[in-house]
Amino acid sequence: MFGGLVANMTFGFLKVAMLFATVRAAGGTVQGYDVGSMSAYIWVSQGMLGSVNLHGRLDFSERIKNGDVAVDFLRPVNVQMATIATEVGKAVFALIPRGLPSVAIGALLVGMTMPTSPTAYVLGLVSLVIGITVSFSTVYLVAVAGFWLIETRGIQILYMVLSGFFAGLFVPIALFPDWLLALAEATPCPSMMMYPIDILTGRTTGGAAYGLVGVQLAWLAGTLLIGHLLTTAGRRKLEVQGG
């Protein structure tokens, strides 16, 4: 707990150093970020770190590997939904001990601008929960690939390396050059972290904010649908081949 907070703070301050210097070198604003909103981006992203799954690991993939998943299929619940719901529940709960302190410390020690309108907070929290869910519905896809692959470690590591980058963990994606931004937006990653941050910090408001939530929901629906199809196909493969 304490150790995690120290790590969060250290990385937060290092991000502050580089990104503030960038804002100042650019003459006070860079791509619409000033020092206050950059600070908000940094500390909210640090706070989300413990809840958004950017490492690609899921206990469920172990169950596919060792065959326990056959037992899960016997239960009268939707395996995909149950898995994702459990993980999202834990992750949302982790926001309290890990997320809130990060944001509070950042606000106190560095200062940040936060939105004044209550809708930003309400919509921001909705977007945050959707973002966490998208991260798990995507990681679920990595896990169910295990029905066909003997070892999913390769994709899991690929996810781990790329998701943080495209989710805007170290540099906000608004600072990306156009081609890289287009590439990032072609993945569900910005929906996991960048969009909730944009809404929560008041960078994106009004209709545009609803637009971002819409994009998030589309990614959520898409990843859930693919996950559902893969689960069904995997189950059939399991029943035909007996594991």
Place this chain on the structure above:
Amino acid sequence: MTLTAETDAIPTRFAGYRAVLASRMRSQRSYRSNFVIDLASSGLVGLIELAEVWLLFHQVTVLGGLNFTQVLLVFGLADMCYSIADMVVGHCDTLPKYIREGTLDVFYLRPQPLLLQLMTSDISLRRLTRAGIGLTSLVIALCINDIHWSVAHVALLVLTIVCAIAIFSAMYIWAAGVQFFLIQGAEFTNAFVYGGRYAATQPAAVWSLPLKGLFGFVFPMALAAYVPALRLLDLPGPAGMPNWLAWCTPVAAVWMWGFALIMWRFGVRHYQGGGG
């Protein structure tokens, strides 16, 4: 016995370490597909870290007094030296597992110093690609920057590389020592080990006061790459920083190793005296 079949001479003191390391390297390469994935991912990690620096220079031309080609020198030095240290002693952060599984107790049964056994108990060849990214950045930076090469410049470069590897290695060692008495201390030490790597790739001029204290003095990350890079580029650096500071990396390395060995001793004492 294959290792000693040719001779009846007593193996040297280093034969044991060499045998362990050789076996570790063989076994990593024997899982070929896994090894390829690991090599690729570690190279990708290096590239993305470089991209994160480059992205900022996509927005501005100078950060902390350095332009991108100059920062590339800092990044290359820091990332290559860190990756080499990570490759050689990075496994020291698995010490809690060694303690839990009793591997550490087995070390006690062998006629070698504990710390040396731990350091040579594994080697992560997969980090080679990441070190390669660092090396490539370094070489490119050395070529495209306007460096007025002299004997002193070459000496400084070599000295910095050796000392920076020593500094990063020492970070892993003190962190391992702390694991003996801090339960779940890994997250805490990671803040400084991995945070330190991140800090070392930055131009330290951008740091706030607490960061200057932490990564300028306590864990002298600024000396691992940034300060020597300024000297190689003949840049003045932040106000108040003397030119000779670039030659102080050995002091930083000695300090870090002193600190690391004290923490290690402290940890081992605790293990033998209080834990169990």
Place this chain on the structure above:
Amino acid sequence: MVDYIIETDGLTREFTRRGKGRETLRKTTLRAVDELRLLVGPGESVGYIGANGAGKSTTIKMLVGILVPTSGTVRTCGIDPHRERRRLAAQVGVVFGQRSQLWWDLPVRESFDILAAIHQLPGAAARSRSTELIEQLELTEFLATPVRQLSLGQRMRAEVAAALLHRPRLVILDEPTIGLDVLSKQRLREFLITERREHGTTLLLTTHDMGDIERLCERVLVVDHGRAVYDGSLDGLARAAGAERTLVLDFADATPDLTGIPHTTHLGSEVAGARQRLAFDSEMTTAATVLAAVGERAQLRDLSIEEPDIEDVVRRIYRASR
């Protein structure tokens, strides 16, 4: 003056534990080993027994220098284990039943090679010793197999070979036969008997298996809460514990309960008396005498003798010492 292989006096080891939750500030001190005096001469074979948590592992860890005593002295092979751990390591071999000193992903043979290099064994000596161990422990068939693919019995034999490669004067075995099948146990015991006979190796072993003690040890040390409560011969242990041996008798036909035979206790009957169990006090009578008395009453078809269970002996010793 005898040069003892193990020499401890007043050996004590305490652990401080913090309470949990609200009690984190309250420390409790636990004495794992309490004023232990133990003298083991060269070539002796000592069984070290006691309940779980009685202090056996802590003692072993102090003997090899992993733990530092809280007070008291300990010398192993004449060496202070903590101060000169590395010099001692050349003279002691330890087999921990629960932790491996082999490299799990390497073939057995390679682990031996590495250990020979670590112990700086000269080529010829290492070769002849490993050949000897491989032969006696019957390791040939799986020498090229990675350790992780070995069965438990195979792995334990390889572990023992690994611990003995450098010809230690003292071999400490912590639960060496736990979980092993009968055949593996037997092989291991036979090997240790041979090793002791041929090299005069001193043995100290902890075990829950009475068979290990019977075959391997002429001396038994029982500890309870870190204190030695018995130190003497195996026969004496059973006597001190008052433990009885049990005859299991199978008869051709249903037989009335065999009560009233001198110095025996009828423990029970099964299958209408076709199988009966008689405990007898080996101090007062012999199995032959009992059998003669039984033979007068019924026609015996088969019999076996059950040795007292080690847990039972320890329990009795504990009860007697408290």
